Amino acid sequence: MLSNYDKGTFFDEMFCQAGGNTFAHYDLLYEKFSKYNKETLREKQILVDNSFLENGVTFTVYGDNRGTEKIFPIDLIPRIIPAGEWKKIEQGLTQRIIALNLFLNDIYNKKQIIKDGIIPECVVKSATHYRTEMQDLTISKDIYIQICGTDLIRDEKGNYIALEDNARCPSGVSYLLENREAMKRAFPLLYSQYEVRPVDNYPDLLLKTLRYLSPRQGQIPVCVLLTPGVHNSAYFEHTFLARKMGIEIVEGRDLIVVDCFVYMRTTKGLVQVDVIYRRLDDDFLDPIVFRKDSMLGVPGLMKAYLKGNVALANAVGTGVADDKVIYAYVPEMIRYYLDQDPIIQNVQTYLAWRDKDRTYILDHLEELVIKSANESGGYGMLMGPVSTKKERLKFAENIRRDPRNFIAQPVVSLSRHPTICNKLGIEGRHIDLRPFVLYGENIEIIAGGLTRVALKKGSLVVNSSQGGGSKDTWILRS
């Protein structure tokens, strides 16, 4: 199946660019998959897909009023990362989450980084998710981002580069865990031969992280997961995590605030809540403080939060770190707060609010990827090289009108990985990697990640909403 594989001019995860041999950690997998015929693979695929559908491992497709649920397609060829490579990723991610937390603590309190002229105040305060309510507030354990999903890609040389930090409610971890279950069933022998590090400790680690935040001492903290509800695209993940952690999954209407304490309403009366793992954006948390029309939030929640009677994970206002303009400053933050060089580099980023950068961007629209600062899911983006003149004109106009909200980056041709493409056999498809970092008493990084794959030929967009799929990611013990 792999003999006619065309690795192209990209960095390939399985095959060396020079010579075309497989990397040593892919030898065994190559040997195995070379022997499979199309029929066997198709059978395994059907088995896996059906088990996902029947277990309801699905996401809801928006804009489809029948509420269609789809499975997040999984590709059967796993991505393998050797122990040494993973160690470096772990160090880089640890460095990054520490710096981001110090940054958030700083901008909401002393503002030293602004005073020292590293980041202009106007850039921070104009970030869409900057929350004035958080000003001068001491939050539980000084940790703002407890759960972070940083998207990594690999450049032409195979270097891992950070593409963005998801510091609000990163999702996808349930697919990672379910993919692993499916792969263990479909390839038991190969899996055990590889000595892969397990991932199933994630719910335990997450619960530990949440409990660490509890403002109430001397008893087992009551943690809950706050979901927007059953129609949210990630609802499966919410129930999945709540079940694995053994905590209640609540909607806004299950919670009530009395005298600045948060309670959940049960058939036996009210029960006090200590920690809320919220999978709801800041905007919707509390209709008294944020969006008035929010039916999903809890009136009075912010008041209880500001008084320190309940902890939220992640904290309110962490979205500043999601802003793509702020992202550009992360290497500076690492140097400033930690006095270290960044282990994981950023993609080179041009900021349209700087006159010089803007001129460059407008002159080179055709070569660059333009992103709006606060969109996600592959929306609000212009891929210069494949754009039309009309699209470029529209983006140029938007950039001139609102330079603060646009950045540009050179096109990074993401690494490719052999992927099963139905009739076409096995072909190379572009991938990225979303590891999950937890920051509680310790920093814990689950030994795995969600490898997302752009299933469309040539596509560089891996988002599930744009035709992406996923792969199981195997981190080796040695």
Place this chain on the structure above:
Amino acid sequence: MLSRVANSLYWLSRYLERAENLARLVEVNRYNSLDIRQGDVWRALLYTTYMENAYATSKEKDAGAFVTFSEENPDSIRQCVAQSRENARMVRDQISEEIWRELNRFHLFISSEKAEELWESQPDKLYRQIIEFCMLLSGLINATVLHDDGWHFMQIGKCLERADKTTRVLDMLAYQGEPDRAKLASALKSCSAFNAFQVEFNNGITLKNTVSFLLFSKSFPRSVRFCLQQLDQHLHSVSGTTTGSFSNEAERITGSTLAQLNFSNITNVISEGYNEYLDSLQKQFNYIGQQFFELYILLPLEIESIGYNNLYWQQQQQQQQ
């Protein structure tokens, strides 16, 4: 247990029971209507299940398809299963993997084109499969979750729905005019009661016997009395009060209705009037449901200012009324 979760568990099992009863009702009547004028049977069925109005405005003119599949009919079997499954989705963390998987499979099956094709070619097979799914789920609910409050809430939904549906079958009998043996047998079969009936009454299928059996049988699981006995016990298990006394309105009405059934017979039904008797039972069931809702799902302050919240909760579920 979260009030919302209790609510979802209650509806999960209530919708499932509704789907099962409907499937049996349709299957029995579809088969019998082969021998008599079709329109009459369907009209009676739509009338007694409160689907008449929805049917009149629906584009779907095949009554069987309307009852089984129509998305315009909030109580079609397909919609009942979808609702049950939607409630299960909201409480996935509270039910067993097995329940979820089978319920999800049921939903995928009934919403598929394959189900519609089966309905065209072998309707009896389709309805049998629906009933089998329901029974499988009912078994899983009994065998794979803790018999704690959550389970009692599921049973409460089931008992109320079942009691109500048995009275609907009796309604249908009345609606069709002078009942002959075929119609009486049909009513019994709609409740899976035919064999059990013959054990208890060996002096023939008469109207009196049929009504006696379906209302008053002490040991048949679908008789109204039996359902009320069960309901009474589940309500008391949740509140912790001993049976024979009451600590809330739901328990009080259930107990007094049950006592009335325990000490009545067919003569009382005849003297009160057949329709009146059934009507009053159905009213009691609604009242119990409402009291249960106010007791466990709403907060006291919300009941006083009945408005936004009550509406919001109620919006979540399609009450059959």
